Amino acid sequence: MVSPKSAPEQARIKRRISSTKLFYLAALRPRQWTKNLVVFAAPLFAFNLTWQSILGCLLAFVLFCCASSGFYLINDIADVESDRQHPIKCKRPIAAGLVSIPAAVAISMVLLGAALSFSWLRSPALGITLTGYVFLQIAYNLKLKHTPILDIVAIATGFVLRAYAGFAATEIALSTWFVLCTAMLALFLGIEKRKAELRLSEIGGGKTRAVLKCYSLPLLSRMESTVTTGAFMSYALWSAGPIVRGATTPWMMLTIPFVLYGIFRYQMLSDPKDILSGTENELGQRQHTERPEEVLLTDIPILLTVISWVVTVFMILLLKHYGLI
CATH class of the missing domain: 1.20.120 (Four Helix Bundle (Hemerythrin (Met), subunit A))
Structure with a gap:
C-alpha cells in the first residue's frame, strides 16, 4: 500500500504546478496583447460605440491574442539559440528551458487553429483578415525578419491588419x-x-x-x-x-x-x-x-x-x- 504524501511534499508539488502554469503563461507574452487593442480603434475613431460593436471588437481582440501568442511561441522556438545570447530575451521561458519545445509547438497549434476557426465562423471578412495575419507572420518568421526594411514594413502591416479586424468584426467603415x-x-x-x-x-x-x-x-x-x-x-x-x-x-x-x-x-x-x-x-x-x-x-x-x-x-x-x- 502506497502511503499518502506528507503535507510539505504536497505543498511543494502544488507550488511546482503553479510555477509551471506561470511559465507557460509567460511564454504566451500576455504583455504583448496590448498591441491587439488596436482592433477597438475602428468603432472609437468612427464614434460608433455600441454594445454590438464593442462585443465584436472584443471577439477580434481575443482571436488576435490567440494567434499572436501562437506565433510568439513559434518565434521563440526558431530563435531559441540567439535568444540565449540576448541580455533580456535569454529569460524567456523557452530560451531558459522552463517550457519544453514540444509543449510550445502543441500549444501554438491549438491557439492558431482555434483563432482561425472562430474567425471564419464570425464572418468571412474577419476570417480573411486573420488568415492574412497568419500568412504575414509565417512570411515574417521565415524570411521577412531577415530582410532590411521589409522587416519593419511587416511589423507595421500587422498593426494595420489588427485595425482592419475591428472593421471586419463590426462592419464599421474606416x-x-x-x-x-x-x-x-x-x-x-x-x-x-x-x-x-x-x-x-x-x-x-x-x-x-x-x-x-x-x-x-x-x-x-x-x-x-x-x-x-x-x-x-x-x-x-x-x-x-x-x-x-x-x-x-x-x-x-x-x-x-x-x-x-x-x-x-x-x-x-x-x-x-x-x-x-x-x-x-x-x-x-x-x-x-x-x-x-x-x-x-x-x-x-x-x-x-x-x-x-x-x-x-x-x-x-x-x-x-x-x-x-
Whole structure:
C-alpha cells in the first residue's frame, strides 16, 4: 500500500504546478496583447460605440491574442539559440528551458487553429483578415525578419491588419486618414524597436539579430523622421473633420497635443545619447523601447497621455451625442 504524501511534499508539488502554469503563461507574452487593442480603434475613431460593436471588437481582440501568442511561441522556438545570447530575451521561458519545445509547438497549434476557426465562423471578412495575419507572420518568421526594411514594413502591416479586424468584426467603415495614420504610427514603432535593438547590441558587443547588420542609427533616425511627419499629418487631417472626410467632428483637433506629446516622449526615451550616457537603472528603463508594449505599461507620462486622449475622445463623443458641439 502506497502511503499518502506528507503535507510539505504536497505543498511543494502544488507550488511546482503553479510555477509551471506561470511559465507557460509567460511564454504566451500576455504583455504583448496590448498591441491587439488596436482592433477597438475602428468603432472609437468612427464614434460608433455600441454594445454590438464593442462585443465584436472584443471577439477580434481575443482571436488576435490567440494567434499572436501562437506565433510568439513559434518565434521563440526558431530563435531559441540567439535568444540565449540576448541580455533580456535569454529569460524567456523557452530560451531558459522552463517550457519544453514540444509543449510550445502543441500549444501554438491549438491557439492558431482555434483563432482561425472562430474567425471564419464570425464572418468571412474577419476570417480573411486573420488568415492574412497568419500568412504575414509565417512570411515574417521565415524570411521577412531577415530582410532590411521589409522587416519593419511587416511589423507595421500587422498593426494595420489588427485595425482592419475591428472593421471586419463590426462592419464599421474606416477613414482613409485613419488607416494611413495607423500605418505611419506602426512604422514608427517598428523603427523604434530596431533602434533599441541596435543600441543594445552595440552596448552588449554583438548583434543578436542578423538584420541589424544592415541598419545604422543615422539611417533609422532618417526613416523615423519621415514616418513621424507622415503620422502627425495624417492624424491632423483626420481630426480636421468631415471637410476632409476624416472624423465626424473637427473638435477632434483638441486631441492633437496628446498625440504630439506621446510621439515626442517616445522619441526622448529612445534617444541614443540619453541611453548611452544613462545610469544602469536608466538604461534598464529605456530598454523598453525595444518592446513598445512595455512603454505603454510602465512609462507614467505616456500612460497618462493615452488615458487623457481616451477621456478627451469620450467627452467629445458625449457632447456630440447630445448636440452640444
